[in-house]
Amino acid sequence: MPLLAVPLFLDPKLEQPLTSLLTSPRFLHDLVDGLGSPLNVVLPDRIVENVSRFRSVYRRHRLEGEICFAHKANRSSALVRRLAATEAAMDVASLGELQHALASGFTPERIGATGPKEPEFLWLAARTGVTVNIEGHAELESLATLVRHHGLPRVRVLLRLSDFSGTGVKFLSRRSRFGSPASELTGLLDACGQHHDAVEVIGVSYHLDTTSLEEKALALEGCVRAMDECRARGMRPRVIDIGGGFGVSYLADGAQWERYTSQLTSAAMGRREALAWRSHSYGLSSEGGTLRGSLELYPSHRSLAGADYLDELLRTPAPTLGRPLATLLLENLYDLCVEPGRALLDQCGLTLARVLETRRESDGTHAVSLAMNSDDCALEEHGILLDPIVLHRDKPWEAAEDTAEPFGVHLHGNLCLESDLITRRTVFLRRLPARGDLLAFPNTAGYCMDFSAQHAQRRPLARKVAAYRDADGWQWRLDDQYWPIHSAGDAHEV
């Protein structure tokens, strides 16, 4: 099949206010003119909408409890400050994130600390009174010692559990480096009893790196059983924290994704031309006419993601107790805590890059060089496939454009490295970008924007701005200059 016979578009899913921002090319060009390429734009008002989508799932199931933003997914101040003006809580995974949350307006009872913790992080968490997710015995011991040694107030803790077992069927779940095996709960609770003066167990938690509802249902039921063991010891725990991993659907059209992955399979089998730079095939290979390996890509189109995924999980029957998980939580009088990162950042921003050069290659594709490198927009690192949008300076981008002559391009970064491609995939574009145009990579706020960004070749990090709309149209501030009082409308609902 000739490369361009059937263009394999992967149109990004776009919702407001991202859609409207993309129809303001002049505004975006002015921003990049003034602040340089690449440039990250975050949309603080959208994260409020995402919190309310999660909350409405809680309401539907009559559940109470906190919706915590997993800060690690984006460093932005604007987003955290905007969240501080809502009812949301924060999940912090480092000393810096804890300081940032406190400085952005979160009071300690709205903050939970997770992940690997240095003594300094533990001290500030205990001193201010944030909830601490305990990863295991050793951490419990060091926290208790710290509390006694420094005369700190009693710390509220969640016990993070892993390796749940259940139903006669063994799940070969991925091994996690976090949490204590559920089978060792008894010993952990003994220790909590000994440290009764230093810690108060308010509940248990899990985080599983999987998209599988069945695995999560097993873990959630395991948590309910663990809570029962706490109650049998006279504790009164209330919170089950089920972590994050609700996912985002990046693409508008599931059929495009299915067509694309089928063609990727064909390419790996040698039945069509390669679909990526140097015949990269994303983990697939052919061995004697049979497909081997597995697709190493984020499922870029998901029919069930974000708040809808939570809804489905809560409707799933508990594997051995049989009741829907929401009912099980409710009738056992437990609060549900979630920690979405990526899902709360859905549609909350984009990354802009200036086109430096477009060159036609001998195979008919075009090489597009960008003033940005692959760490500035870590789509490839996270296995996310979506098409960027070409923004000419004065012509507004529209969703439906001429598709008669699509262009196959490779997007090269600005590092002096052969391997620096923003995506190794051959990207099909409806318009050929030219020097000076911008490419907009939508929906990069979750992990892609700044998680991996670094100073290679003494290049500056991308600047970040918060964009918001008022009666006069789009406005912007540098990310660290933004406070919720700057957004128009309902900035103060709590």
Added chain:
Amino acid sequence: MRFESIIETVGDTPLVRIAPHVHGLQNIDLYAKLEFCNPFGSLKDRAAWNMVRPGLSAAVERGSQIVELSSGNTAKALAAIAGMHGIGFKSVTNRMKIPEMREMLLLLGAEIEELPGQSECLDPTNPEDPLTLFHRSLDEPGNTYLHTDQYYNARNAEAHETGTGPEIVADLDGRAPDWFISGVGTAGSSTGVARALRDRNPKVGVVGLVADKSDFVPGIRNIDEVQEVGIFDPLTYDTIEKVTSAEAIDGLLTLVRRCGILAGPTGGAAYFGAVRYLRDIGPQLTEPATAVFIVCDRVESYLSYIRKRRPELLGLRPRNDSAASVTPEELSGTAAVGVAEAREWMAKERPLVVDMRSPYAYAALHIEGSINIVDELFADLVRGGLPFSKARPVLLACPVGEQSLRYAALLTRMGHPNVRSLDGGIIAWRDAGAPLVRE
């Protein structure tokens, strides 16, 4: 018919003609090969036995466990065979989407391991692909697994090349059919049957059916997944077409309701695919022709699959005395009492307090003196009439006071003079600091 072992009853399944007025095809006789007549219930019995046979006596001697990547019928057959020979069987799967099948395997004494779902935080450098791990564990020194390897084992297709295929030819008086239609799962049956038929008549048309990528039809892989199958060779098929789960159930319904053939969705998909493919071909024929499709297994294991997709096919009509039939007027006319009022009432009139949460939640914490009737059981009870004496006041309690209000309204309609609902439920009770006990 007398047999020494159940294994001897594998194969020799009937070929049954589908009545022309049912399929409506012109000039074509359509036959169903009823593989559900095999002793363990499916087409897979043939391949399972053929694959396991060479290594079986050694495995029995060493006490090996049979292991296979299977979500269903192959696992079922292997579990039965393993049990007959006093050895274990382990099924490793990421596709066990049929709850009845899972329970059936557990009943047969199988061990089941489920592969994890896709990673949410992608790690492109992760060397631990679940399937790679599985294969590595088979290769570990000292392991004694008997791995039947259905996706790569040539004896899978061979079972059908020497069994299923020749049986079809024999039943058609020594002639191969003009078309053969089959779902593609391990590709074993379609590959083997196609070989046997083409041996007799190279012009046999073979239609392979695959599932839509966003869909799930038991026993059938999608167009990308079939590429992972070692036995699969695209040249086996003259054409490969897609079927959806909705079409599979439509086909199943025709076979079940009009032909007396109690086929599962895999057979339903094959029937649907056969009729769809042949519909336009029939009128162009000048001579009569024949076509054969395979009915892989029976419908009974798939009731939950059907319930999920076409609940109306299994639905009961709503009964009169159900909580769902309560009207808004009835609801607003029902007494909901707050925690303080309820405690006062309980002290004074000693109503029967009914906690409608599950026994598990009730056992953990409840109102002292209450009894536990879980909502599902309560719904069954009230269908038969009032379950309490009218002389005894009743306080219903659920987690948040919604369901209890519905049932209080229903009991009122049914004539109970003094039934109330705990407003805000057990959660409000706890939040008000009222006592909950664990006994």
